[in-house]
Amino acid sequence: MSAPFRFPRFFVTSPNPCPYLPGRQERKVFTELNGQHAAELNDALGRIGFRRSQSVAYRPSCPECSACISVRVVAHDFEPSTTQKRTLKRNRDLEVTACRPWSTDEQFQLLRRYLAARHPGGGMSGMDEMDYADMVEQTPVNTHVIEYREPRVGGAQGRLVGACLTDQHADGLSMIYSFYDPDHAERPGLGNFIIMDHILRARAAGLPYVYLGYWVQGSQRMAYKTRFRPIERLTGTGWVRFEPESVPQPM
Template sequence: MRHTLPFAPQFYVTAPQPCPYLADRMERKLFTALQGDQAEKLNDALSKQGFRRSQNVLYRPSCAECTACLSARIDVTRFTASRSQNRVLRRNRDLARRATSPWATEEQYALFRDYLDSRHAAGGMADMDMFEFAAMVEETPVRSRLVEYTDPAATHDPRHGLRAVCLTDILDDGLSMVYSFFDPGEERRSLGTHVILDHVRIAQEMGLPYVYLGYWVPGSPKMDYKARFNALELYRGGRWQPMGDRDDYSAETHPLSVAPISEQVARITLPDTRPVTTG
């Protein structure tokens, strides 16, 4: 099924498939291609409306009876680290951060495989080979960076001390953490938390107000960590709002909870792509 806005990108809906977050549910996504000279403007605009990027596609959950998935971002201007998060920062003071162009390496892929085999062995990405990994990293039509975290003391490590990696988009109002992975053998470091905290710090250094984390899903243990960051905002009811009490959110389904696809598309605000003229 195809839905089109006048003079705008075309939006499509995926066929239902098993939900990776909640058992016994089917997921469906609304998506559009991200390409051409307006790709960055489209990525900026739709990220503010709960969309996420995967290679050259922007998508947002559009399940038939479920609205559990909520796009989440940290308001950098209001964020303060908790005691436990400050301990994580101290434990990782020895790590060196390096931001590079989105170019895949064998060391990254080795870390990626260890991460998947330990944390997501039954997930949809479990069978990704080096070529597919490279496509995930390198096929980006927008301003993206790979942020690497290395242990300089691990001189004999086969991965040259690589401990964590995050593929990050630079938006006009923040950083979007597209995908991150880390060394599952370094549990004491809490590397996943550290990468998010460091992205808050990068956003502060760049004067950007938000760090986009992807989707928080109440009722999903694998997404629970996102709710531990204060100053969290969720995209709900067509606008961003402070998270508040996490107990106010439910993963219950309802047949009238989701608007028809045509109505969802009609509500999307697109960037102004008219050429700028001077006189």
């Protein structure tokens, strides 16, 4: 008898400069997601800290550093803070649509503005239209682009102010990449709103978690992920709730 699916083969990248912590090197272990069991494999790997990029699942594998920590929000127990409640109220008029994973020029132009303002010179800053299309459309799993638009005016579709490439796992939503209008004076906190919307969407769908990827200790760019409580981190013995201030600094 044949096994339901072949055990995946894993590979390791060569060391490269770490994009988060100066002076350090990063290395990743990865495997390909393909075939009829790609979604099940992605679910299983997601529970042990892997992330998806197109048809590849990867996670850090740095011999001398453990700063990258997989984190997820417990959706059913989430209680917004006073500031987060204001952000939810400020953006409650946005029209939210789960779209099929198909790239549009409107999305790409918003991404370009976001990267230029928030991540100039970053690893994604050189993306062109084809690169963006590959990021969105090359998916072997259940994926959507969640669009956030301003209210319709005269029946016309509202302006796109945010988007998130999102995978649905058996136990939650995995936010692959989100971006938004970085200069919208009337809607500060759009990035936080997108995360909270995913938490509420997961709760409504009966999904227990929202996976936020990696929280990088010592990186100010990743500090926002710990504002959503309760939050769990992946340890050697499984997922545990934690207070970020209590986590030892990485070696």
